[in-house]
Amino acid sequence: xxxxxxxxxxxxxxxxxxxxxxxxxxxxxxxxxxxxxxxxxxxxxxxxxxxxxxxxxxxxxxxxxxxxxxxxxxxxxxxxxxxxxxxxxxxxxxxxxxxxxxxxxxxxxxxxxxxxxxxxxxxxxxxxxxxxxxxxxxxxxxxxxxxxxxxxxxxxxxxxxxxxxxxxxxxxxxxxxxxxxxxxxxxxxxxxxxxxxxxxxxxxxxxxx
Amino acid sequence: xxxxxxxxxxxxxxxxxxxxxxxxxxxxxxxxxxxxxxxxxxxxxxxxxxxxxxxxxxxxxxxxxxxxxxxxxxxxxxxxxxxxxxxxxxxxxxxxxxxxxxxxxxxxxxxxxxxxxxxxxxxxxxxxxxxxxxxxxxxxxxxxxxxxxxxxxxxxxxxxxxxxxxxxxxxxxxxxxxxxxxxxxxxxxxxxxxxxxxxxxxxxxxxxxxxxxxxxxxxxxxxxxxxxxxxxxxxxxxxxxxxxxxxxxxxxxxxxxxxxxxxxxxxxxxxxxxxxxxxxxxxxxxxxx
Numbered sequence: 001x002x003x004x005x006x007x008x009x010x011x012x013x014x015x016x017x018x019x020x021x022x023x024x025x026x027x028x029x030x031x032x033x034x035x036x037x038x039x040x041x042x043x044x045x046x047x048x049x050x051x052x053x054x055x056x057x058x059x060x061x062x063x064x065x066x067x068x069x070x071x072x073x074x075x076x077x078x079x080x081x082x083x084x085x086x087x088x089x090x091x092x093x094x095x096x097x098x099x100x101x102x103x104x105x106x107x108x109x110x111x112x113x114x115x116x117x118x119x120x121x122x123x124x125x126x127x128x129x130x131x132x133x134x135x136x137x138x139x140x141x142x143x144x145x146x147x148x149x150x151x152x153x154x155x156x157x158x159x160x161x162x163x164x165x166x167x168x169x170x171x172x173x174x175x176x177x178x179x180x181x182x183x184x185x186x187x188x189x190x191x192x193x194x195x196x197x198x199x200x201x202x203x204x205x206x207x208x209x
Numbered sequence: 210x211x212x213x214x215x216x217x218x219x220x221x222x223x224x225x226x227x228x229x230x231x232x233x234x235x236x237x238x239x240x241x242x243x244x245x246x247x248x249x250x251x252x253x254x255x256x257x258x259x260x261x262x263x264x265x266x267x268x269x270x271x272x273x274x275x276x277x278x279x280x281x282x283x284x285x286x287x288x289x290x291x292x293x294x295x296x297x298x299x300x301x302x303x304x305x306x307x308x309x310x311x312x313x314x315x316x317x318x319x320x321x322x323x324x325x326x327x328x329x330x331x332x333x334x335x336x337x338x339x340x341x342x343x344x345x346x347x348x349x350x351x352x353x354x355x356x357x358x359x360x361x362x363x364x365x366x367x368x369x370x371x372x373x374x375x376x377x378x379x380x381x382x383x384x385x386x387x388x389x390x391x392x393x394x395x396x397x398x399x400x401x402x403x404x405x406x407x408x409x410x411x412x413x414x415x416x417x418x419x420x421x422x423x424x425x426x427x428x429x430x431x432x433x434x435x436x437x438x439x440x441x442x443x444x445x446x447x448x449x450x451x452x453x454x455x456x457x458x459x460x461x462x463x464x465x466x467x468x469x470x471x472x473x474x475x476x477x478x479x480x481x482x483x484x485x486x487x488x489x490x491x492x493x494x495x496x497x498x
Contacts (some may be wrong), residue, residue, distance in 0.1 A: 021229045039311075046310035051342045054360065107349060107401070115404035115430065123428030142427075177420065184416040184437065188284060190470045191416070191438040193236050194463040195283020201240055208240060 002204050011204040014196055145173040211494075214487035221484020228477055235473040239465035245457075246464035248442040250450075253426070257433030257440075258447055260411050261295055264385035270302035270373060272380065274388045274398070275319075278311030281391035281415050287441040287460035288413035289319060289389045291448055297327040297334075298453045302373050304383065306338035306359060308347060308394060313340050317363065332362075333372050339363035344394060348401040351380045385409040385432070395422055399430050413440075438463050 002008065016031035059068040060075070077096050084093035124146050127139040151163060152170030159167045201208050250258075264271050273292070277285045296303050305320060307313055320337055329335055338359040341347045347358045355377060356368045368374050376382060386408055388395050395412040403410050409432045414422060416437030425431040435444055441460030448454045 022226065043310055046313070046340065047342065050310070050340050055342075104345070107345060111349075111400045111404050115400040119404070119428050119430055120424060123424070181417075181420045184419050186471065186474060187416040187437055187439070187467065188281075190232075190236065190467050191284040191463060192281070193232070193470075194240070194438075194466050195286075195459075197233075197237055197240055197466075198283070198459060198462070201237070 001206050007203055011200060014200060018196075144169075149173045211491070214491055217480065217484040217487040218491060219484075221481050221488065231473050231477070232470055235469040236466040239469055240462070244465050245461065246442075246468060247457075248439060248446055248461065248464055250443045250447040251440075253434055253436075254440055254443040254447060257411060257435050257444070258295075260385065260409060260432035261292070261387070264409060264411075265296065265299045265301045267384040269382065269384040270304050270377065271296055272304045272306070272383045272386045274386060274390070274394070275305060275307045275312045275316045276309040276388065276390035276392060276394045277315075277415075278309060278391070279315065282315065283459075283463075284415050284438050284441070285389055285391055285413060286315075286319075287438070287445065287458050288435050290458065291441065291444045291454070291460075292387055292389065292413065293319060293323050294448060294454050297323050297329065300334070302333075303335045304338065304373065304377070305335065307340050308342075308344040309390075309392065310340055313363070331364075332366070336371050336373050337363040338368075345397060345401055348398055349405060352402065352406040353379050355379060379406075380408055381406060383408070385411055387411045387413070389413040391415045391418075393418065393421070395431070396425075399425050403430050438467065 002011075013031050013034070016027045019025055020028040056071060056074060060071050062068070064072070077099060080092050080096035082093075083089045083091075083096075124143060127142060129136055129139055148166050148170035150170070151166040152174065154163070154167075157163050198208075261271075273296075275289060277289075293303075305316060307316055316337060320335065323329060323335075324331065327334075338355075339362060341358045350358050355374075359368060361367050362371055380386065380402065386398065386402065388398050388410065390412070391414070395410070395414055395418070398410055398412075402408065410430070411433040412422060412431055413435040414437070416439075419434075419436035422431060422434055422436070426434045435441060438460050442457070442464050445454070445457040445461050449457055
C-alpha cells in the first residue's frame, strides 16, 4: 500500500466520486465542489501567469508608450466588454463582440471551406473503383452513403418515391454513424474507469504490478 | 412463454446499481489476473507509424502538441508515451508545446521521465515551449512565426536562445506535427494549419473523437490516426515488435477489461431490449383481455 499522502488524497477523492453510483451524498458533493473550485483556480492562475501578465501587463508596463502602444487598443476592448455590467452603457459591449466575431469568422469561414467542404467533396468524388473487392465495396458504400445522407437533408422535394427511398437509406446511414459514435463513447468511458481502477489497485493498494 | 416474458420484463427494470457492480467486476477482475490480450497492429496503426518514420527520417525536428489533461490520461497517456519512445529512441529532436492549460503539468512529468531514460539534453534534444492561449490564432499564426506565439519556453528561456529552435521560424520548418488530444483540436489543426500551410499532421485522439476524424484520414488531410485505447495497445505491440520498447504498457493491459466490460454492456443492452419487447407483448395481451 502506498505511503505517499498525495496518492491517499487522490484515492479518497476517487472513492468520493464513485460513491455517487450508490446515491447522491454529501461526500460526493464536497468532492464535486472541490473539483470545480480547483479547476477554476488553476485556469485563472494559468491565464494570469501565461497570458494576462506576459502578453498584456508587462509589454504595456515596459513599452506602453513606444513599440507596444497598440496594446492599449486591447485594454480599450476589455473595457468595452466590461460595459455590459453597467446598464446605461451596456450596448457598447456589442462593439467588442462584433470585433471578436469578425476576426473569428474571417479566419474560420475560408479555412473551413477549404478543409471541411472542398477537401471532403474532392475526397469523396475522387475515390477509385479499382482494386480489391473489399476496397471497391468500401468506396461504393462511401459514395452511396454520402449521397443518401445528403438526400435526407434535401427538403425542397417531398420524400416520396426514389427520393423517399434514398432518404430512408440516408437515415440508416446516419443511424449507423450515431451507433459507431456511441460505441466509441462507451470505449472511452470504460478506458477512464480502467485508468482509475489501475490507479486504485496499483498506485494506492499495490495489489498489482 | 409468458414466464420468460415476465422474467425479461423484471430484468429490464433492474436497479442500475447492479449494472454498475457488473461493470466494476468486469473491469476489475481481469486487472487482478495475469490474463492479457494482444492487439495486432491494424492498417491505420501501421500507417501512423509509417508517417512518423517518414518524419523521423527527415533531418528536421518533430513538433508535438499535447492537449489532454488528467481526465483523459487513462486513454491518451499510453499513446503519448509510445510516440515519445518512438521519437527519442531514434534520437530525433522534438519540440513540445500545449494549447490546453491542464496539459502543462502532465507533459512536464512525461518529458522528465524521457529525459532520464534516454539521457536527453534539454534545449538541444527536446524543448517544451509550454502553453499558448487562443488555440485557433496560435495554430494559424505558427504557420508564419512560432516566436510570435511562444516568446519563451516553459522555463522562461527566450526562444532565440534555445539551440534546438535555431532555424525554426515557422511550422513549415518542422517535419511533422503530432497532436495528442482529447478535444476537437485535431480538427482545428486541419482547418487552421494543414489547409493553410500543408504540413503532415498525425493525431492520437480519444475514441470519442474518432468518428469525427476518420473522414480526414480518408482524404489524406491526416497522415496518421491512433484512435483511443485500442489503437494505443496496437501501437505498443508494434513498438515491441520493432524493439523500440521492451514490453507493452497500460493500453495493452486495458484490453481484457475493456473486452469483458463491452461484452457485459452488450448483454445488458440485449436483455433490456428483450424486456422492452416482452413488456409490449404482455401489455398487448392484457389489452386484448
